[in-house]
Amino acid sequence: MIDSGLHIERISVTNNHEFKQVFPKNTNGSYIVYIEGSGKLDVELIFEENAKWHVLWINESDQNLIIREKIYLNRDVMLNINYAELSSGNHKKQTLIEMIGNGSYVHVKGAAMVFNELYWDLQAIHHARHTYAQLDNHAIV
Template identity: 35%
Template structure:
C-alpha cells in the first residue's frame, strides 16, 4: 500500500488515491475546513492527527463500493470545536477508530450519514478524559439495508468532565437496517462529572436496534485476581485500562495498532498516580 503524508494548515480538499495509506497532520488556527474523498472500488487507510485551537469542520465522503479505514488521533491540549461528517455512499464500508486523550476542552459532533443502500459503519473510540469532553455522535439511516455499530469506551480521571450522547435514527421506509451502540465509562475518581445519553429513534418496524451503557469503578474482583498473580494494585489497574481502551484499534494494521498501543500505554503512564 502506497503511503502519503500531508500537512494541513488551511482550507483544503483532498481526493485520496486508490489503495493508499494517507496521514494528515492537521493544524487548526481559528478555523479550518477539510474535505476528503476516496475513490469508488478502492481500499484505503486514512490517519488524521489533530493539533491546535479553534474550529474544525471535517467532511469525509466514503465512495460507493469502497472500504475506508479511518483513525483519528487528537493531540490538541487547547480548546477545540469539531464538526465531523461522514457521507457514506452505496455499498461502502467505514471502519472508524477515534483516540481522544488530550488535555484540552473539546466539543465534538460526529455524524455518520448512511445515505445509500448497503452502506455500513463500525465506529469505536478510546477516551482518556483529563479535562472536558462533550461529544455527540449520530448515525442517520437514510436508506434501507444500512448498518451502524457505535462502540465508545472512556476512562475518566480526577476532576474531569465527560458528556456523551449517542443517537441511532432509522427513518421510515428504510427496512432491513440495523443500528446498535455500546457506551462504557470507567471512573477512576470520585470527583468526575460524567453523563451518557443513549438514544434510539426508530420509525420503521422491519429493522434491528439496540443500545447498552455502563458507568462505574473498576471491578474489584478483576483487580484482586491480577494482584493474586503478583501485580501491585497500580499495575493491575493500568493493565485493565490498557485492555479496556485497545478495542478501538483491534482491527487496524499491525504497525498502526502497535503505534497506537504505545501512545495509549504512554498516556496511561503519564497520567497515572498509583
C-alpha cells in the same frame, strides 16, 4: 481525492479550519489523521460507492477545540473508523454519519482519556435500506 493505499494527514487548527476528503468509488486503504491546535474544525468525509476504508483519528490537542464532522456513506461502503483521544484540553465534538447508500456499513470505535472536558455527540442516520451502524465509545473523563 485519494487513491487506494495508506495515507497519513496532519491537521493543525488555528481559529477556523475546514477539511474535506473524498474517497473515490472502488478504493480501499487506511487513512490516519492527527489533529492538534485550537479553534473550530469543520470536517467533511465523502465515501463514494463501494469504498472500503479504515480510518484512525488521533486528537493530540491540549487546547480548546470544537470539531464538527460530517461523514457521507454511499452505496456498499464499508467504513471502520477509530477515534483516539488522550488530552487535557476542552473539546466539543459533533460527528454525524449520513448513511445515504443502500448496503452501507460503519463501525465506530472511540477511546478517550481526557483530563479536562469532552462532550461528544455521535450519531448515525439511516437514509437508505440495508444499512448497518455500530457506535462504540469508551471514555475516562
